[in-house]
Amino acid sequence: MNINRTLSVAALALLIASGSVNAQVKRKPTPSPRNKPTAAAVAPPNVLPVDKDVIIGKLPNGLTYYIRHNEQPQKRAELYLVNKAGSVLETDAQQGLAHFTEHMAFNGTRDFPKNALVNYLQKSGVKFGADLNAYTSFDETVYQLPLPTDSATVFENGFKILANWAGYVSFDQAEIEKERGVVLEEARLRGKNAQERLSLQTLPVLLNNSRYATRLPIGQETVLKNFDAATIKSFYSDWYRPDLQAVIVVGDFDVKRVEALIKANFSGLKNPAVKKPRPDYNVAPTPGTVVKVVTDKEFPYTLAQIIVKHPHNVIRTTTGYMQSMRISLFNYMLNQRLGELQQKPEPPFLYARTSYAPLIGKQDAFSSIVVSKPDGLETAVKAAVAETERARKFGFTLTELERAKQQALVGIQNAFYERNKTNSVNYVREYTQNFLTGEAMPGIDFEYNFYVSNISKISLAEMNALAGQFISDQNRVIIVEGPDKDKDKLPNEKTILNWISTAGNGITAYVDNVTSKPLMEKEPQGSKIVSEVKDDAIGITTLTFENGLKAILKPTEFKNDQILINGSSFGGTSLASDADYTSASFAGSIVGSSGISEFNQGQLDKMLAGKDVNVSPYISELTQGIRGSSSPRDFITALQLIYLYFTQPRMDADIWKGTMLQTKALLANRGLDPQSVFQDTLSAVLSNNNFRFGATTLDRLNTADQDKSFKFYKDRFADASGFTFVVVGNFNVELIKPFLATYLGGLPSTNKKETFRNLKMYPAPGQITKTVYKGIDDKASVQMIYSGPYVFNEANNMQLDALEEILNIKLVERLREQESGIYAPGIRASYTKNPEGRYTVTIAFTCAAANVDKLVAATLDEISKIKQTGALPADIEKFAAEEARSTQVQLKQNVSWAGYLAGAVQNDQNPDDILSHVKNLENVTVQSTKETANKYLNNANLAKVILMPEKK
CATH class of the missing domain: 3.30.830.10 (Metalloenzyme, LuxS/M16 peptidase-like)
Structure with missing residues (x-):
């Protein structure tokens, strides 16, 4: 169980996430936008510095750029386009069109009509969805484009692509019509469930009926189905403009050359003759406490959230940075205590977490989240609240604080030691927040030295004061969620407030159970x-x-x-x-x-x-x-x-x-x-x-x-x-x-020479169809599973990997682009040697119930084409480019080598085979894909498992 998916505030991120969107809701504290200081302005004496290794510039048209040379990974670069344009800027008639605009950027621009952009990048080794991606949130839309730098043409064309996204999206009417279904299917995939239904009831309360509560990025279905081209073009022309945009480029390249490319590609972008002022929305505070109790037929958990909202803390100075350090220590210590409660023989809750962190709409929040056992909500709420009360009344212990400081130092030390091995995308995220919110970016050298020099100055008294500052009955929201069948058991407003107000009765100070014993008294004898x-x-x-x-x-x-x-x-x-x-x-x-x-x-x-x-x-x-x-x-x-x-x-x-x-x-x-x-x-x-x-x-x-x-x-x-x-x-x-x-040499040995048993846990042969009728929304899930015996070796594995990617390409083209019936297919070819040679090829997608048969038939049709004629050479070229690129990256990663070597041991493979992997990609041909499809995609050995809504 992924417990975070059941939580209202966390669910906010799920609900607003749209498309390739990963909406950024919870992140480290970020400051609000500030006007650029005038020449006469004097910076505060303790203002945080700017990392000296990043070049920040601004073109005459107002576009901001950030450039940093970084060689992790080598011969690669991250190119990002960041727009201060999100769903809060939409008019009533545009709800969902900020996100739709993001989709249209991949469906035709001035220099890359229709699907030419995606095709070009795939042939260059950039995988759509995994590498080439974007997200839309309330306040921003961000495009990401990772590129190789050892191909000058591909790298330089990347800047043209970003410029096309920034100002030259085509909005072809035919492409708009095709994309409507894709966006609606994305909404179905990410929503149409209990969590969405509950969130639509709780978010107006949590966000105080603000603009944020009425502008979820996925938008309104009626708008998505019916808007015209003029409406979406209006949003694009109003808000996609250089004075609201930034280009961020980090990677292994010549910095001066990159700066010249930015100037050449982006200087021609123009702002509208009359610029709309960009509104600055927030969430107004709510006097007192608001309680909201909601239920749903399909929600399997009972939970409560207590959210005390505070004005967002802007971190631009050393004072603000010190406070952020205190907050991190506070969150760590309080959650360590909650973790200890879960180690009891009868834990009072299934899950609990408390933290002070950014929320949304220029708010921070002190949030307590607790998931209870059935019929155990009172016990769970009181246990979680009691720990915050214990901290408020009695504070923390010195030993707790010292451990928290040690743990904080481990994190900052690791970042410092890896400063010349930091992945480029980490810098991109930092610069993105600097552009969007003004968050300081002093660089790891400063942050490490500041931590080491100042963490010892944080006193126990300062820490003990925080709980009292965070806890309040003002601007507080309490949310209770549960299954419909337990509606009568859930508390009303008076009851839940009573639980919270009495939770701290009779509590005593925390006792820190520590030991001074070493982990081991003496070394083992070992062996030679x-x-x-x-x-x-x-x-x-x-x-x-x-x-x-x-x-x-x-x-x-x-x-x-x-x-x-x-x-x-x-x-x-x-x-x-x-x-x-x-x-x-x-x-x-x-x-x-x-x-x-x-x-x-x-x-x-x-x-x-x-x-x-x-x-x-x-x-x-x-x-x-x-x-x-x-x-x-x-x-x-x-x-x-x-x-x-x-x-x-x-x-x-x-x-x-x-x-x-x-x-x-x-x-x-x-x-x-x-x-x-x-x-x-x-x-x-x-x-x-x-x-x-x-x-x-x-x-x-x-x-x-x-x-x-x-x-x-x-x-x-x-x-x-x-x-x-x-x-x-x-x-x-x-x-x-x-x-x-x-x-290791000292470990016990009996030389039993054991191995596994083969339990034959794999699909039965033949055609199998199982349909499950469950769910009240129009949402169907389909899995088609081919399986059978398999000879595990490098040659067969490569051919099956190629078939997986070719199927993915064809089904995106057919089911998404042509049929507009799904958001994204999930294709997974897997193969094992142990306990016996077996393979499975799984095709999965979510769609409307009425479209299941049509899309299954379309899938089988695409498979039939590959079986008859093999893959297109262009699709093989895409697979080979992507596989070569990913292999080159993985050969520079510890985690990839650890997994590869462990697999080679278990499968009795020669680990040196990895050295010829890229060269062997030439063995994937039109004929080999035809043979592989006929061998492994046998319809006589196909299982179909389908989830359909309940019959009405």
């Missing part, structure tokens, strides 16, 4: 390295220890402050009997949440404060293992944690009990949610009705036994001889070998 093999082709060293364990080491310079660790062996829950499977399925997660050795999870978290280390065990269907990461300075701590998860694991009885209670609570209303019901049916089809693949049922949960679960965990980690650890990152092989010999 009995074999060392180097592979200079890809820069790896493979060590074998006396206990049989292997370690594959790949030192890199991709990140300065990162080491990734992944160790695994075969077995997993496949070795559990059916009777014990439910117990076994919880083993890895509960041990990973129970602490270690003699320390419970709360104590362990506190011991690790100030360290950049994260280690957790897992048990999957076929494997058991350890995932971890650390900074080089905390690598030994990571190895100690790995050793202890093998030799001294802990299964906390309180965590077990709490997990069982919370899982039962989540199951109680699962059947209300159409997507959950659909997923259960899909799981049954994909596994041939094997219960292990589906959601846990209440009956099976009641069979779970803690002792059996812990026994299964210990059995899975009793023998390290079959484990292979992959270590990737910034380290010296010779320097870490002794530590690996001590901790």
Whole structure:
């Protein structure tokens, strides 16, 4: 469960997100726009500086530009166009047209008619949706264009593309008509659910019926269906103008050349002869407290939010920066306390979080969000509110504050150490906020030095004063959401206010349960390295220890402050009997949440404060293992944690009990949610009705036994001889070998030589159609699954990957562009070697119920064309360009190498194959795509699972 999707304020981001939109609602504090100082103005003495490594300029027409040279990733650049034009600027007749304008920018401009722009970029290795994208929010529309810089023509044309978006969108009438259906289908995909229906009731209250409450970026359906070209052109001409635009370019290039390209491409843009003043909207405060209780038939949770709104704090000075540091510490400490409550044997809530953060409409908010068990809302609300009251009445402890400071320093230190390895897109986000809101951008050198010099000056008294400043019964909104069936159980306004006002009765000061003991009293004995093999082709060293364990080491310079660790062996829950499977399925997660050795999870978290280390065990269907990461300075701590998860694991009885209670609570209303019901049916089809693949049922949960679960965990980690650890990152092989010999070489070994069991969890052969009727809205979900036996090797894998992308291209063209029936298809070709060679090709989309049969038929028609004639050469060219580009980027990433090397071990592949991957792309041909489609897209072996609205 993604709990954040159930929360009203978080749901605001989901509801306003439109198209390729990722509407930015919650972000770090940002200042309001300010007029440019006149020459006579004197800057405050403590104003934050501007990062010296960014060039900021302004053209005579008012367009602002930001340029920074950055070599992460190499030979790549991020080009962004930022417009201070969002949905709040729409007239009543334009509701939804800010977002529609964004769509039209990809459907024809002066120099790139119709779909020429997308076609050109795909052939250049830029993937539509993943790389080439945009978002529209209330106050801005932002276009992103990542490009290679080793092709001068492609890179220079990128500036022409941005300029076309900025001032030369065509708004061809035929393209508008086709795009109406796409935007409406996007609204269906992202909405038409319980969360949208609830949000439409709560947002006017939360946003005080302001302009923001009536201008959600997705707009109004009647407008989207009926507007004319003149109306959308009016929005574009009014608000897409150079004095409201910025071009941001960060990457591996010559800065002077980029500045010249910006001037050449954007100086010709003109502002309207009569410019409309851009209104500055906000949300007016509300006296007192407003309570809103809402329910929905399909909403599976019961939750409450308490939002105390405050004026937005503009951060432009060192004073404001210091306050933002205090707020971060405050949020961390308060949420650590809430986290401890969830470790109790009977947690008072399913989820709770409290924070002070930006909201929207020039507001900050102190928000408490709590999701309760069925019939447990009073307990949940009082528990969450009591913690804020405890902080207000008694404050924090000195030990809590010191841990929070240590944790804050870890974050800023990591950013500082990675300053020459920071991804370009991170700078783009910072400059975007500077342009949109005036947020200071002092640069990591200043921020690091400021943190180190000033964090010790933050006193306990200052921190203890914050809760009192944040908590208020004025400008407060309380929202309660729940299922229709529980409507009579939900509190009225008087009751919920009583719960909140009495929550702090009888509370006592917080006791910080800390330990001074070390993580380990002494080092393990370890064992010798009995074999060392180097592979200079890809820069790896493979060590074998006396206990049989292997370690594959790949030192890199991709990140300065990162080491990734992944160790695994075969077995997993496949070795559990059916009777014990439910117990076994919880083993890895509960041990990973129970602490270690003699320390419970709360104590362990506190011991690790100030360290950049994260280690957790897992048990999957076929494997058991350890995932971890650390900074080089905390690598030994990571190895100690790995050793202890093998030799001294802990299964906390309180965590077990709490997990069982919370899982039962989540199951109680699962059947209300159409997507959950659909997923259960899909799981049954994909596994041939094997219960292990589906959601846990209440009956099976009641069979779970803690002792059996812990026994299964210990059995899975009793023998390290079959484990292979992959270590990737910034380290010296010779320097870490002794530590690996001590901790990994010291792990227990019995040489059982175990492997997994093949449980045959895959779709049954033949044609299968399952239709689920659930949901009150006109929203259908379709999944078409081809599957069968597979020979796993590099050649077959590449052909199936190519088929996936070619299907994606053709179905975007047919189902989205031609039929206007969907927003975006989801195509996924997957293949496995273990437990046996199998493949699946899944095609998924959301659409109107009336269009299901038509779109399924269109999909089968496109598949038939590929099977008859193969892919178009142009589509193969797009796949090859995108695959080559992504491979080049991945070869410079620790996370990609860690995953690739671990996969090579489990699949018994030669890891050197990656070096010929790009060259082998030439093996994808028209004929090979035809053969691959006929081999794997066999309609006689097709499962269709469809979610339809309930019959009326």
